Amino acid sequence: MSHPQLSIVIPAYNEGARIEAALERVTSCVAAQGWDAEILVVDDGSKDDTAAIVQRWMENYPRLHLVQNPGNKGKGYSVRNGLLQAAGEIVMFTDADLSAPMEEAERLIAALAAGADVAIGSRWMDRTRQTIHQPLYRQFFGRCFNWITRTVMNLPFKDTQCGFKAFKRPAAQVIFRLQTIERWGFDPEILFIARKLKYVVREVPVTWGHDERSRMSYLKDGLKMLEDMAKIRANSLVGRYDEAIAAMKDTSTMVTAPVEHVTKVSAEVR
Template identity: 45%
Template sequence: MELSLIIPAFNEAQRIGPTLRRAHRFLAARPARFEILVVDDGSTDDTVALVTALAAELPGVRVLCSPANRGKGHAVRLGMRAAAGRIRLFSDADGSTPIDELDPLLQALAEGADVAIGSRYLAASRVTRPQPWFRRAWSRLANRVVQRVLLPGVADTHCGFKAFTAAAAERIFGACTVDGWSFDLEVLARTRALGFCILEVPVRWENDERSKARLRQLPREFRHVYRLRQQLRQAEKLAGR
């Protein structure tokens, strides 16, 4: 299996269908074998029924079900650990970063990166439909805090388009515990702590007005930043670094 595409989903019946069809069409046109794993995070709408019906139509698509809603981080972790691909990509259900942005990430991995992450904030990134100004403002504020405290040099920690080699994915996601929205921070922080190489890649991105990110999540995000920094520093001390 060359590529595993992991799509976390919670109540995504209204948007995941076109994303799945687009991804399957793109990957099926390529020679490499692939699988698409939709990890349902305890949805209460028709997400599971919809994906199950699509799986009967689209070879290589399957759905993994978590019985309770635990958060995006938990869903991505389940998918990464169940995947069989040599490369493991997770992408958001809204398809804000289209699947045809995959090749630059694969190129980054081929050049030696262990983890390649899509970015909305590099000079060559293409944002075709920007977020409202208030979302851009608090997103940039959060990123500045993250860069200063936890992940210096990473411009965009939360773009939902990240690719991992199988070896890196198994070690990174085996160490992760954050279930919720801040899981990206833990994934990238543990990637560095484990000595893996991250390469940030400019991608095309389009805002979906139905985004589930909320301003009220910001204080919790900051708490997770500082908690993760403390945990990683403690781990370094115990390792004698």
């Protein structure tokens, strides 16, 4: 079987209440757009019926796959696990709430076609594209966190945290092998790694609507992300990323080698 052009990865933890609606919207979009695409739902140790719902849908959608983490590992782990197993020439991830409509993937794909290696959705480049705004306190904390991220990590992007990003396959295979942060703070790390490797990263304004069911706590998770950023800077200062890059080059594993943390696929993804 030939590889698909596009892989869509959806990390999911206890998403039984909305994963079916997400699958309906994504599969409908894929059909309407005529995309040559596979869909991978990464179940992060859900305690509800998320996995059972996906398996039921797989009976009618042969290019829908379920990837199961060995327990609850975090969003960063889930995205990495899915993207490293994805077969597409372009690989992307989107949140299960589809705050950015699936149709907006065309904007990311266009940025990659224009020469980018990485395309990231942005809620803040064009605020007129926000259909449902966050409460003011979430906007405040979000902008503060983004300012700190840009300053500490030297990242020039207006929005590092939008859960809507796409990669050319070779870039994804390298970036995510170097990723070390496995929970909420993984977004700044993968962008930091991409810039370190001199990949072309384009930020693209996307339509976006806030979902009130968001599980992220700006206080608790924000503090953890600050801790993660400190780890990323420390790793960089002591040369851990450089050492890992050199090791990958020395063993010719920049694209093709298996990765230890890729586990428990319940459906064939090749």
